Amino acid sequence: MYFFKDIQKFLDDAPHGVILFTLGSVLKGTLLPDDKIKIMFKVFARLKQKVIMKWETNEKMPKNIFIGKWLPQDDILAHKNLKLFISHCGLGSIVESKFRGVPILGIPLFADQLSNAVHAVREGWVKMLDIKTLTEE
Numbered sequence: 001m002y003f004f005k006d007i008q009k010f011l012d013d014a015p016h017g018v019i020l021f022t023l024g025s026v027l028k029g030t031l032l033p034d035d036k037i038k039i040m041f042k043v044f045a046r047l048k049q050k051v052i053m054k055w056e057t058n059e060k061m062p063k064n065i066f067i068g069k070w071l072p073q074d075d076i077l078a079h080k081n082l083k084l085f086i087s088h089c090g091l092g093s094i095v096e097s098k099f100r101g102v103p104i105l106g107i108p109l110f111a112d113q114l115s116n117a118v119h120a121v122r123e124g125w126v127k128m129l130d131i132k133t134l135t136e137e
Contacts, residue, residue: 004072006066010066011079016050020051020086021051021052021087023107040134050064052067077097086106088113089107098120104120106121108128
């Protein structure tokens with residue numbers, strides 16, 4: 001997997017699987033509302049699965065969360081331990097995830113993301129959340 005041995009080890013050492021969270025290359029996760037960011041980190045920290053996040057800051061994370069400012073998304077989606085992709089549903093993410101057979105929990109935010117998510121929901125391999133109504137549940 002490229003030159004990211006630390007990501008490879010994180011994925012390989014995940015007996016309960018891994019969730020990938022990224023909002024694409026354009027939107028920074030740190031631009032989400034603070035209350036939604038707190039909810040996500042609180043929920044991710046409670047999971048038995050590991051979480052890989054594209055995130056722009058170097059804040060201290062729980063042991064089950066790996067952050068990177070850039071991630072080899074397609075390589076991660078191809079890993080056998082990847083169980084779920086939490087995505088903005090940009091076209092590249094939709095295509096890569098469908099090709100790799102990884103289900104998406106979609107959080108579309110702008111542009112074509114909503115229509116991409118709706119189409120994939122109709123196909124039956126994506127579930128969608130609205131960032132405005134996101135809660136811990």
